Amino acid sequence: MSDGKNDxxxxxxxxxxxxxxxxxxxxxxxVRSSGPFQDVDSxxxxxxxxxxxxxxxxxxxxxxxxxxxDQGILNDADCVVSLFQNREVVDNGDxxxxxxxxxxxxxxxxxxxxxxxxxxxxxxxxxFLVAPDLVATAGHCVNPSxxxxxxxxxxxxxxxxxxxxxxxxxNEIYRGLKVIDRKEISDGSDWAVVKLERAVANHRITDxxxxxxxxxxxxxxxxxxxxGLPTKFAGGARVxxxxxxxxxxxxxxxxxxxxxxxxxxxxxxxxxxxxxRGATDFASSNGCDVSLVCPSSGCRGEDCTKTTEFSYLFxxxxxxxxxxLDTTISSMLPDKDSIKxxxxxxxxxxxxxIINLEGPEGQxxxxxxxxxxxxxxxxxxxxxxTSDPNEEVTIDPTEQGDYYxxxxxxxxxxxxxxxxxxxxxxxx
Amino acid sequence: xxxxxxxxxxxxxxxxxLADIIQQIGSLEELEGWxxxxxxxxxxxxxxxxxxxxxxxKELLVTFKMDNGSTxxxxxxxxxxxxxxxxxxxxxxx
Numbered sequence: 001m002s003d004g005k006n007d008x009x010x011x012x013x014x015x016x017x018x019x020x021x022x023x024x025x026x027x028x029x030x031v032r033s034s035g036p037f038q039d040v041d042s043x044x045x046x047x048x049x050x051x052x053x054x055x056x057x058x059x060x061x062x063x064x065x066x067x068x069x070d071q072g073i074l075n076d077a078d079c080v081v082s083l084f085q086n087r088e089v090v091d092n093g094d095x096x097x098x099x100x101x102x103x104x105x106x107x108x109x110x111x112x113x114x115x116x117x118x119x120x121x122x123x124x125x126x127x128f129l130v131a132p133d134l135v136a137t138a139g140h141c142v143n144p145s146x147x148x149x150x151x152x153x154x155x156x157x158x159x160x161x162x163x164x165x166x167x168x169x170x171n172e173i174y175r176g177l178k179v180i181d182r183k184e185i186s187d188g189s190d191w192a193v194v195k196l197e198r199a200v201a202n203h204r205i206t207d208x209x210x211x212x213x214x215x216x217x218x219x220x221x222x223x224x225x226x227x228g229l230p231t232k233f234a235g236g237a238r239v240x241x242x243x244x245x246x247x248x249x250x251x252x253x254x255x256x257x258x259x260x261x262x263x264x265x266x267x268x269x270x271x272x273x274x275x276x277r278g279a280t281d282f283a284s285s286n287g288c289d290v291s292l293v294c295p296s297s298g299c300r301g302e303d304c305t306k307t308t309e310f311s312y313l314f315x316x317x318x319x320x321x322x323x324x325l326d327t328t329i330s331s332m333l334p335d336k337d338s339i340k341x342x343x344x345x346x347x348x349x350x351x352x353x354i355i356n357l358e359g360p361e362g363q364x365x366x367x368x369x370x371x372x373x374x375x376x377x378x379x380x381x382x383x384x385x386t387s388d389p390n391e392e393v394t395i396d397p398t399e400q401g402d403y404y405x406x407x408x409x410x411x412x413x414x415x416x417x418x419x420x421x422x423x424x425x426x427x428x
Numbered sequence: 429x430x431x432x433x434x435x436x437x438x439x440x441x442x443x444x445x446l447a448d449i450i451q452q453i454g455s456l457e458e459l460e461g462w463x464x465x466x467x468x469x470x471x472x473x474x475x476x477x478x479x480x481x482x483x484x485x486k487e488l489l490v491t492f493k494m495d496n497g498s499t500x501x502x503x504x505x506x507x508x509x510x511x512x513x514x515x516x517x518x519x520x521x522x
Contacts (some may be wrong), residue, residue, distance in 0.1 A: 025429040051496035058442045108510045139503070140479055140518075186475065186487055186503045186522050257482030281484065289510075300476060 008040065012048040014285060041227050041324060042194055043111075046285040049292065060115065061236040061253045061290070062226060066160040068233050073221070076264050077233065079206040080157040081141075081174075082123035082225045086149045088172060097173055099156060099166040104229060110379065111288040119229050120164050121257075126224030127152060128206055128262040128271065132199035133331050136172075136208075136310065137260030138276045139184035139192045147176035154203055156229045166229050174200065180324055181313060189246040190276040191305045193313055197219040199328055206262060208271035216242050220304075222252045222275055224261025226339035233325040235266060240301050246309055247272060249301035255281045255291070263304045273304030319343075320374065320404060328420045333409040335364065341374060342405040349397045351422040355405060359389025360414025367391040368406040371399075375406040391417075396425065434468035445501040447516040450506055456486060456514070460505070468493050476513070483509050485517050 104115030359365030383390025
């Protein structure tokens with residue numbers, strides 16, 4: 001390197017990272033730079049900035065899953081899905097589908113030394129499994145009018161350094177059926193819970209915080225699809241700001257495509273938040289783009305909607321579990337006389353409420369239902385009480401309110417499915 | 429009420445035409461400038477964050493002066509394509 005270049009780099013190193021970043025971001029708009037950066041090319045500024053960030057903050061913690069050997073993180077990743085538009089998943093007619101992806105480097109006009117530039121990009125958001133047939137994601141990723149055109153895909157990952165997994169077994173692909181509930185507040189709560197067309201049989205349902213608050217400075221990590229790339233883990237982050245009741249801010253390394261990604265507590269592996277928004281990802285440098293993640297104490301950080309924002313859909317940790325209409329709950333009773341308690345909220349009069357229990361074959365499980373308070377074996381309004389494992393209770397509600405359900409193992413033990421739905425009384 | 433307001437019907441029409449307007453702009457500053465030049469705009473604020481979809485989006489919070497004396501704020505989500513063009517993702521309530 002020439003003395004002149006050395007002097008230039010030395011001069012640039014005297015500036016703060018945020019000053020260099022600000023100059024790069026402003027360059028596409030300005031006719032000509034002025035002041036200390038006059039006649040300094042963008043590539044040199046970008047190089048000094050990246051070295052500065054790396055040296056001080058160790059940025060860009062993104063890692064492909066095949067490089068992760070921590071089983072706890074791999075378990076976390078099992079619940080993560082990528083969101084694709086329906087038109088970008090092509091059924092091959094042989095039980096598999098191919099994801100219509102593009103080359104990341106070409107699509108984003110990346111500079112030659114950018115990470116992952118040879119990988120495919122295609123996912124538009126991320127999400128995670130919170131119940132057998134429910135996915136949580138960002139509210140801005142889905143809405144009632146587009147949900148049935150969205151496919152939730154497990155397994156979009158790099159197999160090794162050069163091989164992406166884009167030919168997906170159709171059993172790993174799920175269409176959105178409806179939005180259970182959703183919120184999209186600018187600079188506020190941003191989340192959606194989506195019901196899938198069918199239950200997911202072979203992926204982990206993640207645990208997420210339902211009450212309380214994540215601690216400031218708690219170590220967190222995120223797993224999702226930055227830039228629409230195959231699944232990436234990014235750790236080395238902490239909660240920076242918890243003043244909002246609806247979201248927390250962390251210095252996660254995330255990019256467009258990470259919206260909807262689960263943000264895990266790195267100690268408990270419980271999901272604490274959904275990644276929704278944050279700082280600028282890329283800056284132009286001499287005709288191509290470089291990725292710039294923000295340092296741990298600079299920039300605005302990444303906002304994560306707290307999972308407590310939507311936990312009301314799933315009940316409190318020590319009370320009856322809230323169940324939703326048309327959603328199958330799968331659970332188990334471990335012993336004779338063990339029980340599980342549930343509640344369906346806000347049932348209106350005018351439609352029949354039908355509750356179905358499918359118990360384990362050869363066992364005797366019973367169903368108890370009560371309006372307004374916990375249903376018990378000796379205190380109920382309606383019950384299914386045969387000597388079969390399967391029971392059904394039909395109720396004609398006369399007032400609006402909550403119905404409590406108890407499943408009781410009268411004899412035996414095992415897995416069961418519970419589902420409630422309503423039907424117009426005219427359909428009798 | 430006056431020339432510096434917009435009716436609910438015209439606001440709905442404006443929103444319908446926003447997609448075309450946004451596709452033709454060269455920069456967010458150009459869009460902001462065009463909106464500011466409309467007499468019925470009370471205020472515009474560009475969010476300081478990116479919505480992390482792929483491709484990412486920028487939010488403009490725009491407050492309109494309505495002809496019934498009220499104000500209405502809409503959030504315009506603009507897609508930032510990798511080739512430096514723009515598109516309309518959605519218009520939603522704040």
